[in-house]
Amino acid sequence: MMHPLINPSDTPEVSRDKLVTIAEALMRRVEEASDDQGAAYAQFQRAVLLEDQVRARTADLERALDMLNRSNARLGEAMAEAEAARGNLASAIETVEDGFALFDGADRLVLANARFGRPLRNVHGQLKPGMAFADYVRAVSLSEDLLRQAGEAPEDWARRRMERHADRAVTFIVALTGDRWLQVSEHRTGEGGTVILHTDLTQVIRTERLERGKLLDDQAIRVKATLDHLTQGVGVFDAGERLVGFNRRLAEVLSLPLARLPVGLEFAALLAQVAGMEVRGATLSQVAAWAALREPRPALAFELMRANGHVVSVQGQDMPDRGFVVSFSDITAERVAQRALAEANETLERRVAARTEELAEALARAEQANAARARFVAAASHDLLQPLSAAKLFLASLADEALPWRAGETVIKARNALSSVEEILAALLDISKLESGRAALDVGAVALGPLLARLRDEFGPMAARKGLDFKVLASGAVVDSDATYLRRILQNLIGNAIRYTASGRVLVGVRHLSGAVRVEVIDTGPGIPQAERQAIFREFHRLGARASASEGMGLGLAIVERACALLGHPLALDTELGRGSRFAVTLPLAEGELRAVAVPEGAPQGLGDLIVLLVENDAELRRALALLLEGWGVQVIEAASGEEALALLDEIGILPDRGLIDYRLGAGMDGLAVAERLRAAGMAVRLITADRSEALRGGRVGVLPKPIAPGALAAFLRDG
Template sequence: MIETLINPADSAERRAEKLLTIAEALMRRVEQATDDSGAAYAQFQRAALLEDQVRERTQDLGRALDLLNESNARLAEAMREAETARQNLSNAIETVQEGFALFDRADRLVMCNSRFAMHMPDVHARLQPGLAFQDYVAMVSRSPHLALPEGEAAQDWAQARMRRHKDRHVIFNVRMTGDHWVQVSEHRTADGGTVILQTDVTDIIRAERHERGKLLDDQARVIRATLDHINQGVGIFDAKARLIGWNQRLGALLSLPMGRLRIGASFENLFSRFRAEMQSDDISVAALMDWVGARGRRPPLEFEVRRGDDLILDVFAQGMPDGGFVFSFTDVTAERAALVALSRANETLEARVMERTLELEDALAHAERANASRSRFVAAASHDLLQPLSAAKLFISSISGEGLEPGARVALEKAQNALMSVEGILDALLDISKLESGKAAVSVGAVHLDRLLRTLSEEFAPMAAAKGLTLVVVPCGAVVESDPAYLRRILQNLIGNAIRYTAKGRVLVGARRRGAAVRLEVWDTGPGIPEEAQNDIFKEFHRLNARASASEGMGLGLAIVERACALLGHPLGLRSEVGRGTCFMVQLPLSEAGEGLPLPVEVPERRSGPVAAEKIAFLVENDADLLRALSLLLEKWGMTVLEAASGEEALALIEEIGILPDIFLVDHQLGEGMTGIEFLSRIRAAHGPVPARLITANRGWDLRAAATSAGIEVLYKPIDPRALEAVVARL
């Protein structure tokens, strides 16, 4: 038998022995060779070289064999360790009190312990590694030891189990035969496998059931005690309309014998007498029985019934989730009687309220008539007072100061100041009267603040200078929405009050832009107003400084400001600090109509004198004193004056002399004849536009609107000589 040169199964000694044999054979062939050309030597060299290569290869093979032997030893050790670990894992899971099973990521059984499927010996005997999870579920679903839920087939249970298997974590209870229960806990591993734990929870379920039974018994006793202590009659019925619970009040309200109230009594038999005696406008007997016999969800039912002539019951029925229902009966006889009595009382009360309302309406009408009478009286009285006041002012203005003694001149100035004070008080009373009566008419339009503030600055500068105060009025080109007359009156009162109550320092008037509004502010450095007195200062005839004389005001200015701001819808604010001063604020909306419009041109007032000389003025006035005073003043200014006491007399005089005057000054109230507006309208119809002023003490909106409609400007009484001089100067 010829052996191979290299055999992995040979030992190192055997391989060396083979190589020596080969070397000896080669040497013999060399020695026997007779080649004279040196071929034998060459063969020897090749043999030596081959021996070296064989030796190296032998050494490599030796090292490879050593490595292979070492690897085999390690593999054997690893296999022993793996088997040991597997045995340890098997022993470990066997010690677990729960049933344990591990399925790989392909849903194949890897291992399980002896407690897995403990209550299913038929399934446990077939558990072998490699069993598919689906086959395991199929075996469980067909096992006779599994107690399937009522109405559920094995196939349905298996499909539901496979659906739950798709979740990563699943915990549920499974009922077995013999009243055993197993809790199944299923979890996914990191590599996609599945671990299943099965725990016997029979004792826990039974204990819980026992406790629940005790709790239900306790609850039943509590419910029974509750039902017996409420004032309603309650009957509880199951899905087949059989009585399962009630209280004693039910029998008392329905007059049911105690023998009929028993478990299982049908609704139809129990309430047969009640249905026969039932009188209800809300529901019929047939509809009630249809509701009782309905299947499924019932809507709540509420109605009222009468039993006899004395008992009224409020009935409420409610369905329950299990198909049963509850009836409750409440005695509402006393409540209904109370409602009837209350209804009768309401009727009586309504009659009394109607009677009282009529009385209040009569009282309101009487108050309105009294208020209207007072307003008419104030207007008439003011007119009668303003007539002589105007005459007095004009008479004093007609007196030249030249040639008078100093004492007479001082007395004349004091008389002039006194008349101005009286005029201010009368104006304030008229304003208060109109504002209180609610009949003050306003004409809201675009008002240019620049002209208004400039006029007020010129008006109050002398008054501030006389007290040694600095009056600063900051110009403002804004155009606001307001009634120009009332806005001027508001600012006049605020600035006048600031100057009157400020002893030293200054008064500042300015405006601030606030979004779509402008806030006018009047600051002073006066004594300030204590917080507790800030509401009282807006009352009539209330003055914070009680030492102020009547000639300095009667405390009506701020009352007019408050009412006028309320009438115009302008918010009014106040900020004050005692010892530092006060700020009154009035907020006005910006006018969209006035945006982009030029400021109105103010015609400068010029003093009369040569301009008015040789001009003719026609005075139409039925008050002799006022007529005489106006004549004297106009003649002092160099004018020729024609006089008439009525419109008819004036028309006749113009017709007689055939001369048209340069200006007409006409009183509106000329007696029983034509009014001033009618007279001027006839003059203009006959002779065209002529300069004219309507003189009146009536500041009502109706008269102002009528004059504006006729194109006639108004000069209000008491007539200010300076205003009259400005009118004449414009000629």
């Protein structure tokens, strides 16, 4: 137990002085004592020991005091730094343009800047650190600056505000008195506190309102200008059936002064001003009931008869904002015209019928003119082929004669030139058929293997002469196509590939797809420039300025494109300059029986030089006969009536070799009259008919009875 003379609160100096005093007193006592020397010495030893203990205790106290002083110094520094940070935070918050307040996790106000709550004058003075959030909301709800909804009590507003406070983040706009607006944004902090920002939107909303007002004014001006330019009188009514806009034409149509059409005029009052007019198509009470409808209004239409005989058509239409618009049109002239038209109805019907017939004839002529060029080319090319064939025969006979060397060379060149012309004319025939849309198609199952084998044999020598590696890969695919046109497509693609490939190879192969195959013709030629990839499919367009007429006239790819389009076979081109080209035709796989490629057995021979005019009003029968004849190699000119046939022949200026005329052609010329005229012009003609009457059989025009026997038809074509 510590001696009562030693007080822990004493400074070291005081404690030392006390100990010195005690030591001196003990020494005196020892000296003055009457006991023996041993007791005195013991007392002295104890005094010395006590002094050492006091000295050690004093050192400990000094060290503890020093540590306490250092801790107090560090605490002061931390408090100063915290106070400085708080001051900096307060200064930073004060620089924020918006009102700022921070509530802690217990919903107590920690701090707020001077702008927070300023729009609410009575609230601003109540904001103190430690204020509860609920008290803040209650003070706002009671503020005179807060513009609450009509009939809303302060406690109702406070309750709704506290419900929003439960959300983690919320933003809403508060209306204040004096046309002021405040946006409130509330967010939770990571420690569970709440940050609130007050943004003054008054100027933004006022500017937006002003701009909207200008826009509406501009729209109103444009609408007014539009209404004033209308020939109809127009009145626009709002959802309360009050007039909000109209044009001057409305007053003119109704013969009312403008003073009787003020803005705000009720629709019922307007109806009262026209009550003296005769109403047709509705009653004024029905019109008033229509305007009073609360559900969407149907279209309204009725007429007013003015005392001067003028007729006004009235149309009403609902608007999305529950208003409606009513137009008034003076249709007096139309009514007068209708009466005049009614009086001349019979004459007008005749004129309309005549005009309709003229238009139909004009349309027919236009359609004929559209196809005339292709038909003329077909007919003219056919006529040219006959003298060309004769010329070739004459040159062939000269080749058998013993001619001088130069004359023999000339004969060979002439024969080659005529062959080139013959090929060009054949291509023109193909183009004319495809362009006219009357190419006879016989679509069915076609085996690619035999077709590719024949093409390999046909083009092999041509490729060998140029030193090209020419390969045609075998295929067992059976496709759905027209054998003749498919052969022509592949002929042109392979011929072009060999013609334009100077060295390298030409490969023809079949790639299998899902439900289809793609026949590809690949060459190592010069490739096709980007600018030429569409042009190469035009007639008479050849790639390369040095191509000569002996190498074709640029019709091959035109035929390929049109034939592929007619058959529905997609055609693709992939090319690269200096690397070659790849043409690909996609063909659907066939599902039916295999269709032979060759000409059917029993087909008559030697009919390829004939042109036959077929006049048949039954489209299906006409098409069937055309397919049969074109399968025999005959060129067919089709017509659905006698008038069309005669006009067509007059247009192309060529008389066909044979004529097949249906006896019963319907309206217009009958078949016999057409046949007589053609027979008189020198054409061999037959009537095709199911009529078995003796009078018809005994006429001057021969008859092929229906159903037509192919043998009899072939005999007529061959012998005339």
